[in-house]
Amino acid sequence: MFFAKSVLAAGGLATLSQAHMLLRTPVPYTSPALIQDPLDPTGANFPCQARPGTQFAGTPTPMEKGSTQIMAFTGSAVHGGGSCQVSITYDNPPTAASTWKVLHSIQGGCPARNQAGNILPDNAALEGVDNYEYPIPADIPTGNATIAWTWVNKIGNREFYMNCAPVIIEGAEGSEEALAALPNMFTANIGGDCTTVGKDGKNILFPNPGNSVENNGPESDFEPPTGNCGGAAAPAARSRRAAKFSA
Numbered sequence: 001m002f003f004a005k006s007v008l009a010a011g012g013l014a015t016l017s018q019a020h021m022l023l024r025t026p027v028p029y030t031s032p033a034l035i036q037d038p039l040d041p042t043g044a045n046f047p048c049q050a051r052p053g054t055q056f057a058g059t060p061t062p063m064e065k066g067s068t069q070i071m072a073f074t075g076s077a078v079h080g081g082g083s084c085q086v087s088i089t090y091d092n093p094p095t096a097a098s099t100w101k102v103l104h105s106i107q108g109g110c111p112a113r114n115q116a117g118n119i120l121p122d123n124a125a126l127e128g129v130d131n132y133e134y135p136i137p138a139d140i141p142t143g144n145a146t147i148a149w150t151w152v153n154k155i156g157n158r159e160f161y162m163n164c165a166p167v168i169i170e171g172a173e174g175s176e177e178a179l180a181a182l183p184n185m186f187t188a189n190i191g192g193d194c195t196t197v198g199k200d201g202k203n204i205l206f207p208n209p210g211n212s213v214e215n216n217g218p219e220s221d222f223e224p225p226t227g228n229c230g231g232a233a234a235p236a237a238r239s240r241r242a243a244k245f246s247a
């Protein structure tokens with residue numbers, strides 16, 4: 001009963017202007033403007049909510065290789081959480097053809113760990129209740145890059161969110177091989193063969209989450225996406241870090 005209520009709240013409010021989640025840390029680009037909406041379902045503003053020809057502008061955040069960084073959000077429409085990735089591209093600016101490599105995957109509980117639906121009352125300025133840690137690998141290349149937060153929501157319309165932030169990766173010279181060895185970023189619900197249709201109420205398991213993974217929630221809540229989503233099938237939430245899930 002509670003579940004049905006959350007679905008109704010998420011679906012019903014989605015048509016009104018709702019405080020969808022925005023990336024707060026690292027500091028996102030100022031252009032393209034942050035939009036409190038999922039990406040266009042056709043993929044027309046992939047990546048980073050940028051239309052073709054959009055100029056990218058913003059002050060990059062320095063990040064030392066080997067460091068642990070924080071990801072944080074603004075907004076209240078967490079849609080029961082879901083699954084997020086932190087990815088990187090060194091294309092300046094990023095384009096629809098850019099390759100994004102995964103630094104960290106959070107399966108379940110992102111961008112909020114213990115929310116059954118949305119956080120009420122709706123509040124676009126709400127500082128996200130949960131932060132997430134992710135590593136900057138010691139062996140990836142240095143230089144100007146873009147970090148993306150992507151999100152497939154657990155509850156509500158079948159959507160795909162993406163915000164981006166300019167960064168400078170600092171430290172000793174790394175290798176393209178180390179970068180290439182990371183998984184490709186997962187995408188769904190933006191016009192390709194991969195969707196989360198039929199998975200309302202489930203946390204999506206990424207086909208290839210990589211080696212840095214946080215899992216949150218009961219195993220019965222996890223499901224793979226639908227369609228041709230790339231990568232090998234993921235083993236069921238075996239690497240769950242129970243400490244990250246405080247019930």
Ligand SMILES: [Cu+2]
Pocket residue numbers: 018020021038077079
């Ligand atoms: Cu939303």
